[in-house]
Amino acid sequence: MSDIKKVVLAYSGGLDTSVILKWLQDTYQCEVVTFTADIGQGEELEPARAKALKFGIKPENIYIDDLREEFVRDFVFPMFRANTVYEGEYLLGTSIARPLIAKRQIEIANATGADAVSHGATGKGNDQVRFELGYYALKPGVKVIAPWREWDLLSREKLLAYAEAAGIDIDMKHKQGGAPYSMDANLLHISFEGRHLEDPKAEAEESMWRWTVSPEAAPDAAEYVDLEFERGDVVAVNGVRLKPHEVLAKLNELGGRNGIGRLDLVENRYVGMKSRGCYETPGGTILLKAHRGIESITLDREVAHLKDNLMPRYAEIIYNGYWWSPERRAIQALIDQTQERVNGWVRVKLYKGSVSVVSRDSKDSLFDQTIATFDDDGGAYNQKDAEGFIKLNALRMRIAAAKRG
Amino acid sequence: MSDIKKVVLAYSGGLDTSVILKWLQDTYQCEVVTFTADIGQGEELEPARAKALKFGIKPENIYIDDLREEFVRDFVFPMFRANTVYEGEYLLGTSIARPLIAKRQIEIANATGADAVSHGATGKGNDQVRFELGYYALKPGVKVIAPWREWDLLSREKLLAYAEAAGIDIDMKHKQGGAPYSMDANLLHISFEGRHLEDPKAEAEESMWRWTVSPEAAPDAAEYVDLEFERGDVVAVNGVRLKPHEVLAKLNELGGRNGIGRLDLVENRYVGMKSRGCYETPGGTILLKAHRGIESITLDREVAHLKDNLMPRYAEIIYNGYWWSPERRAIQALIDQTQERVNGWVRVKLYKGSVSVVSRDSKDSLFDQTIATFDDDGGAYNQKDAEGFIKLNALRMRIAAAKRG
Amino acid sequence: MSDIKKVVLAYSGGLDTSVILKWLQDTYQCEVVTFTADIGQGEELEPARAKALKFGIKPENIYIDDLREEFVRDFVFPMFRANTVYEGEYLLGTSIARPLIAKRQIEIANATGADAVSHGATGKGNDQVRFELGYYALKPGVKVIAPWREWDLLSREKLLAYAEAAGIDIDMKHKQGGAPYSMDANLLHISFEGRHLEDPKAEAEESMWRWTVSPEAAPDAAEYVDLEFERGDVVAVNGVRLKPHEVLAKLNELGGRNGIGRLDLVENRYVGMKSRGCYETPGGTILLKAHRGIESITLDREVAHLKDNLMPRYAEIIYNGYWWSPERRAIQALIDQTQERVNGWVRVKLYKGSVSVVSRDSKDSLFDQTIATFDDDGGAYNQKDAEGFIKLNALRMRIAAAKRG
């Protein structure tokens, strides 16, 4: 194990990754570089610097980066262009953040001459896969240290004992018995797993949810929001032009106060088991609806259907951790090519947990009122064409029925 | 045109199909058989008999059938087994009723020795295709009369004039200027098209909706509903065992009073244009969520993903009118085979327009708490297996990155 | 019918399109622009000019274009990048030429101010669809004249009589009873339909084939050919750098003399019927094999499988005539993106009707001999990784088997 010289750790500053930091130093006797990213999880990052210094990390080995704009611009938005949903429900909030962490971690490894990277994901989950597939794809010779798969601190008690022995500050919440929810947050969502959620029969407790008010507690009056799209991405909310991460932050605020975006799900993990998760994705839930809304008037039918056909595969690729794979890039080339004319404006109504498209318009609209009308269309469409259309579409079935009597 | 001897008309008893009935008699000088079906549209059917008699239809040529159970059992439920949604939103309420109408119409044609069938769908819409593909698939030599593609009564005024001349009763609503919404209803949904909906920018008026209260007007307290599934179909609601059509009627009642199932959409018609439609599908909206819920614990991951991959194609088949095609039957064989263990129980919460799964359980559950737990699992799952899993899954990307530097 | 002023006719100079030319003049009293293209069909084009002049076509209204390079570069090669095969067998030789004809015809219509276009395809086949979908996609307001769907010259006799009356020269072969095969040729293939091929039981006569010697008559010694690829396209044959159309001409020569590329098929037409066709595609058959060969060492597995998954849809798009559709362009964006590293060299063996890849190499090869070897690999691959890989891949099936006993 002594062949690791320098390792870049994805470091949140919290209890688990602090224990990992110490354990890496103890176990590998190696230099540690800490990397802490702001991807909109809503926590202060500077405390992580102080903690790292306390562990003896050199100042030049402490990386604290604001990745919010890159996260939304290069990961969240491209994913939403495909109307991506995993297993019919999940908006992939955690999945889409991992590739960015992996990429930045490898950049730091290259910058600091590190030969290894490490993360705090467990051996049962999807995140280890997402991190490590990213590492290997971007730096094939890198060494990966996944402490949860190596150490023997698998119970809460052992972890706390190790922390105590190492002089790591332990929050009261950790000491007060009962494991907390396993949570993950970024600008797209916050997720909850574990505890009594491990019984799919048990309804989630109201007190668990953090980003959204309950629909019952949301305002009694609906709120309307206008979203402006350019090439498939939102560029303005209620007439105010915003950067990508500002768009998502704004939609989270709007969705959160209207009780939008809660999800309670049993999903299939890539490592082979089913797991129960609860998610709050207020802005993303609005974004998905609105994007389908603008596509409904600007996208050709067969292109839309082609996208729908590819979407489950694309969602699976992202969920399973293959963002940096050549197959994801290939599908992305198709998706992005289709968004050229996905421009225009959508109005959604937010009300106590639900979001609905009520209005949409675009200079690139393919909706043709002259043809669609139920009134006399002045010959724009010749109804007699439908007879031949139907007859030839029916021909193969008529021949079969006639032959097989 | 004189070669038509007897035609079976899909007859609602309303203004349009009454004009068609008269027009068929006038134009083809042929015997007319009327067929009126109860598929849960919520209108009395007996008035259709009186009207038909008034047109001189022979009593033995008047068919009035209650098809509600067959409709839900053999069409709606099989479709929901696939979690079928068209273009991400539409639950196919109209599409799924047409094949049954077509089938019964052909049965009546065979029983009465009719050589032709006729319907009241226009030449611009999908329904003409759905009806006629059904006719041709089931009786390849049948003659099809689609009056809207043949006659010159394309404006509202001409139609009313013809009706008046023919002595057909015209409701006040028809006389009072302005075309009504084009509506279609059955146990699964009611749809609205036309009028000011023809402008995708215009929000639907609250007064248009018929089956659901507005979310704002729904009760202030959430309502919980328990659904029991057997082989993918709901067999009991809140502990009461019900027939298929009773299930849907009950869910419509529950959904309707909680403001659930409204949809405002621009969709792509099979005949090539975009059109705006509004739909109320209260029971179906609950059913879809609950079915995904029960599948989430009883279906294998890859089977679930396979179904998700096939679903858009299956939805397209139904939307476009190919229910009676061999490709629909082939996919159905796959879908039905997957539902053998889709048994169990789902609890949903209904509240002011939204429906959420909050709890689910099954004797056929594939959820394994021992393995899924974040706590110590006593060795049920070996975390070290994940390393090899990731390494081999990454191998192709590592080789590529190494080779391409 | 008098509202047509000028029509661009796809004119081969042969009997059928000469009759059409005259019929257009007679029927529409309009100016005719003739367009004759060299797409490698192997016939002299200048006689078409003389014939057109004889019909009174103005010299400036006679277009004779050499489209061979554009045909192969912009149509054939892009299609082969996807390893495109329709219904498992057909290399789409006719389908891929139609979009180019349509495009050029519309360009000429725009250049000459014509308001209509016309073609010689019958009302039963795919080609009418391919031509007209192209016309409409590229010039939505154009008028289309399809004489075979309009006139009453549906029998061979009537056609010949009309020709005779119009003073059109009739080749001896046309006079000598018996309809000829319906043939179509371009640089990619020559096709045969009709006559006794209309009986799927009847074996094709040896005398029918034109471009290939029979395998039995091919040389007794195999011939090896080296193909050099850049970005998925062949750029050199046997070390000689060639233009796209020269590549295909060369491969046709090599394949033709070795009896390669004959196909006898019953296929499903887009208009709903099955039809029997025979095809000679010597160069294309070699190209397909070789392209798969170069991809086998340069393409990532999942990208290759993604392409295989999309290919049937892409083939259907081209077969059905949707080359100019947005869905074809979207898929093409994906396909082309995957070809960036499809560079290298393939050796094929041609022998009496069969073509096999025997050798391939590339500077962009992803084949890693160190890892692939059955000999000791010095630790390049850790066999123990396979255990975890298998165990996690098996997990969902183990849980299911354990739960369901």
Add this chain to the structure above:
Amino acid sequence: MSDIKKVVLAYSGGLDTSVILKWLQDTYQCEVVTFTADIGQGEELEPARAKALKFGIKPENIYIDDLREEFVRDFVFPMFRANTVYEGEYLLGTSIARPLIAKRQIEIANATGADAVSHGATGKGNDQVRFELGYYALKPGVKVIAPWREWDLLSREKLLAYAEAAGIDIDMKHKQGGAPYSMDANLLHISFEGRHLEDPKAEAEESMWRWTVSPEAAPDAAEYVDLEFERGDVVAVNGVRLKPHEVLAKLNELGGRNGIGRLDLVENRYVGMKSRGCYETPGGTILLKAHRGIESITLDREVAHLKDNLMPRYAEIIYNGYWWSPERRAIQALIDQTQERVNGWVRVKLYKGSVSVVSRDSKDSLFDQTIATFDDDGGAYNQKDAEGFIKLNALRMRIAAAKRG
């Protein structure tokens, strides 16, 4: 390691599995049950019994089974119903045999009360995955021993030394330096890997091939073969009704003597690397062509295209080892449902390495000569229908072109 009591070994009687047998006894001190199957590999099995006895295996623990009929009936034929080809070329000869071996091995484990199973596949290949996924799916608690992943006999020399020390007879061929090809044979094919094939540039040596004569050495006259199909499976060859495995044996004989079914391929393994393989699949190559031939006249177009769309996924499932998965069963339900009318007769021509369909007929044919004919069809098909068909299919593209000008 002492917790293994009884292990069922897939035992060929050859050098490698003999070393494994001894190694299992030495390492695990456990009882060994040997299982030797005849799946048409063309070797005598009784010598395996004598060898097993020599190792001290109890007579009741020696299983020698003739699985040829089950192999072809329940594995090969179902697979060919889908026209299954992996990566455009490979007929899955090895992949399809593994699930049967796994199944029978588990049956024997259950019958003998064994708690473990073992196989001779290496840690780099697909076969370990195919065996073990089968084991785990059919007996989730079984222990799996994969010696190649456990022991240190990874070089040829060490293996031979171990064999010598254990008193295992070593064929001269093994002693004479140079590793042999890694070969696998069953009724469907024989495969070759390793040695100089590990260089994708190197052409395979003529002396390697075993089941087929070289095309050059095949007879100078073509041979015609008639195949009779029932529900998608061949039931008679040249008029002689045969059992499934007799069909394949007969086709192997016919194909082999005509040089048919050689393939030289670089393929993508499931474990992440590319590998070069050569295959001889004479009967399967004929079967695939003929099955497509009979489907071409008996299968509906959309059903055929649906099958083509699913095939790459189905091939991947089998190649990767998921025969016993629920997703394979689901797709099989679809495939089998489509074969109900795939009855009839196909004639193929075999000649020096190539196989072509020249004739086909069926009482269930959907080919309609009346409609397909180029001659006057007497009104069976109304060419004017094509106009409406094209116009409505073009509508979405016309609207787009008009709007976007």
